[in-house]
Amino acid sequence: IAxxxxxxxxxxxxxVPESMSALQEAREQSGWDEDNVVMLERQLRDxxxxxxxxxxxxxxxxxxxxxxxxxRQVLAMLFLIREQHxxxxxxxxxxxxxxxxxxxDAEDGFIAAAREFYxxxxxxxxxxxxxxxxxxxxxxxxxxxx
Numbered sequence: 001i002a003x004x005x006x007x008x009x010x011x012x013x014x015x016v017p018e019s020m021s022a023l024q025e026a027r028e029q030s031g032w033d034e035d036n037v038v039m040l041e042r043q044l045r046d047x048x049x050x051x052x053x054x055x056x057x058x059x060x061x062x063x064x065x066x067x068x069x070x071x072r073q074v075l076a077m078l079f080l081i082r083e084q085h086x087x088x089x090x091x092x093x094x095x096x097x098x099x100x101x102x103x104x105d106a107e108d109g110f111i112a113a114a115r116e117f118y119x120x121x122x123x124x125x126x127x128x129x130x131x132x133x134x135x136x137x138x139x140x141x142x143x144x145x146x
Contacts, residue, residue, distance in 0.1 A: 042086060046078050046121065053120040069106075070113040073098055077114065091118060 017023045027033070050071065057067045077094040084090035095114045099107045 039082065043082065049120040049123065050074065050078075050117070053117050056120075066109075070110070070117075073102070073106075073110045074114060074117050076101075088118075091121065 017026055053074075054067060054071060057070070077091075077098045080097055081090045081094040084093070091114075095111060098114075099110055102110055
């Protein structure tokens with residue numbers, strides 16, 4: 001790798017491969033490409049929506065331990081569905097999968113938290129303003145407890 005030292009002019013020092021093909025190979029190996037940008041944008045959106053949800057839970061004076069438990073569970077679910085289409089079907093599948101991994105006494109709490117987070121995830125402004133959607137709201141999901 002050659003070094004381009006334009007620091008006298010620009011203050012920038014770059015490690016530059018000997019050829020364009022070597023530069024392209026280095027870029028591909030780094031994972032720096034359009035597909036990753038889409039995934040990173042989705043991850044950023046999901047995490048921003050999660051932050052809004054966490055703020056809403058704190059505003060309702062939910063205990064910090066419970067907030068953290070729900071945060072970890074929902075993050076695990078988001079990780080599972082990260083390469084799926086961002087739709088209700090993949091969300092339901094992720095919730096169901098995580099619920100199966102939890103102890104029986106934690107399933108219902110996680111499913112309730114996931115139902116609440118769903119409206120933040122889809123960025124539904126009406127429901128996010130009142131994060132306690134009516135019972136029987138058909139927009140989200142039905143997840144069977146195991």
